[in-house]
Amino acid sequence: MKNSLSFQEDGSNLPILIELCDMASIVFRVSSAPQFKSSLTPILQFVKKIVELYGRLAELDDSLDSLTQHNPKGHEFRRIIERLLTVSVDVVSNNQGKLWTRGQEQQHRGQNPVEGSQENVHGVNQKKSLDELAALLDIFTAGIKQCPILVVQLGGFTDDESFFQRAIAVAITTMSDKELGIARSSMTFLTSVVSMVSRVCTYCNSLFKSILLQFAFLNRSICDQAV
Amino acid sequence: MNLDEHIQGLKNVDIGAKIDNIIGRIRNHLINTLLNGVMGNFPRDSLDSAASLLFALLIRAHPKEIEVDLNQSLSKDQFLLGDDALKLTIRVLGECASGKKALPHLSTFFSDLWDLYQVDDAGGIAGGNVVKKFERKYSTM
Numbered sequence: 274m275k276n277s278l279s280f281q282e283d284g285s286n287l288p289i290l291i292e293l294c295d296m297a298s299i300v301f302r303v304s305s306a307p308q309f310k311s312s313l314t315p316i317l318q319f320v321k322k323i324v325e326l327y328g329r330l331a332e333l334d335d336s337l338d339s340l341t342q343h344n345p346k347g348h349e350f351r352r353i354i355e356r357l358l359t360v361s362v363d364v365v366s367n368n369q370g371k372l373w374t375r376g377q378e379q380q381h382r383g384q385n386p387v388e389g390s391q392e393n394v395h396g397v398n399q400k401k402s403l404d405e406l407a408a409l410l411d412i413f414t415a416g417i418k419q420c421p422i423l424v425v426q427l428g429g430f431t432d433d434e435s436f437f438q439r440a441i442a443v444a445i446t447t448m449s450d451k452e453l454g455i456a457r458s459s460m461t462f463l464t465s466v467v468s469m470v471s472r473v474c475t476y477c478n479s480l481f482k483s484i485l486l487q488f489a490f491l492n493r494s495i496c497d498q499a500v
Numbered sequence: 501m502n503l504d505e506h507i508q509g510l511k512n513v514d515i516g517a518k519i520d521n522i523i524g525r526i527r528n529h530l531i532n533t534l535l536n537g538v539m540g541n542f543p544r545d546s547l548d549s550a551a552s553l554l555f556a557l558l559i560r561a562h563p564k565e566i567e568v569d570l571n572q573s574l575s576k577d578q579f580l581l582g583d584d585a586l587k588l589t590i591r592v593l594g595e596c597a598s599g600k601k602a603l604p605h606l607s608t609f610f611s612d613l614w615d616l617y618q619v620d621d622a623g624g625i626a627g628g629n630v631v632k633k634f635e636r637k638y639s640t641m
Contacts, residue, residue: 460549
C-alpha cells in the first residue's frame with residue numbers, strides 16, 4: 274500500500290487515495306481484533322507516508338497569498354487525514370499495552386503523568402506496543418511538520434484533552450525509555466512541537482499584518498466616501 | 501479574506517498561545533529529564549535526539565527562564581563530576597541558548613559527558629585527569 278502512494282500536486286489522485294484510506298481503515302479494524310497478533314507498525318507507517326505526502330494540502334497554508342485562494346480539494350484531504358489520525362490513535366490506544374492512555378489514568382488519579390512511567394508492560398507484547406506507539410508518534414511528528422494547525426485543532430476522545438495534548442503527555446513519559454525506538458520517536462516529536470512555536474507565530478504575525486492592512490483600507494474607503 | 505478566514509486566523513493565534521503555554525509548563529521537566537538522561541542514563545544512540553530537543557528548548561526560551569531551569573536541573577547532588585565541570589556545563593548550555601554555539605557542539609558535548617558517567621563511580625573521578633581533560637577541551641572551544 275505504501276509503495277502505491279505517489280504525490281500529485283494538483284490532487285488528481287484523490288480517488289485512489291480515498292480507496293487506499295478505506296483499505297487502511299479495514300486493516301485497522303481487522304488488526305484491532307483481540308485474536309490479531311501481528312504488529313500494526315506497517316499500517317501506521319503507511320499513514321505517516323500519507324501525512325508526509327498530503328498533509329500540506331490538508332492544511333491552511335501559512336502564506337497570505339495562498340490563504341486567500343480557495344482550495345476545493347483541501348477539505349477532502351483534510352477529512353482523509355483527520356480520519357486516519359483518529360483511527361490510528363484509536364487502534365493504538367486500544368492495544369494491549371495501553372501505553373497511550375497510561376499517563377491519562379495517572380493524571381485522573383491526581384498523579385503527575387511522569388510518575389510511574391517506567392513501569393513495564395508485562396508479557397511478550399511490550400516490544401510490539403512500544404513499536405506501535407513509536408510509529409504513532411512518528412505520524413504526529415509528520416503532522417506537526419506538514420499540517421500543524423490541523424494536528425493541534427484535532428479533537429480527542431474527551432473534551433478535556435486533545436490527541437495532540439495526549440501525544441505530548443505520552444512522549445514525556447516515554448522519552449527516557451530504555452528502548453531506543455520509542456525514546457527517539459518521543460524526543461523527535463517533542464522537538465518538532467517546540468520548533469513549531471516559531472512557525473505558528475510567524476503565521477500569526479503575517480495574519481495580524483493582513484488584518485491591520487484591511488482595517489487601514491476600510492478606514493480609507495470610509496474617509497473617501499465622507500469626502 | 502472573508503469572515504471565515506478571519507475567524508480561522510484568530511483560532512490560529514489562539515493555537516500559538518496554547519502551544520507556547522504547553523511548552524512553558526513542561527520545559528522545566530523536559531530539561532531536567534534530558535540532563536539526567538545525558539548523565540549516563542539514556543541509551544547512547546538517543547543522545548543526538550536528546551541534544552536536538554534540548555537545543556530547541558534552549559534557543560526558544562527566555563535567558564532568565566533557562567537560567568532557573570538549568571540551576572534546578574544541575575544541582576550538585578545530581579552532577580557528580582565536580583564544581584568546575586558543573587560550571588563548564590552551565591556555560592556550554594548558556595552559549596547554546598544565546599546562539600553562540602550550534603547543535604553539533606551540544607551533541608559532541610553530550611557524547612563526552614555521557615562517556616564520563618560510564619565508569620562505576622562517576623563521583624570518584626571528579627577533579628581527576630579524565631575530567632580535567634574534558635574541561636580543557638571545552639574551555640578552549
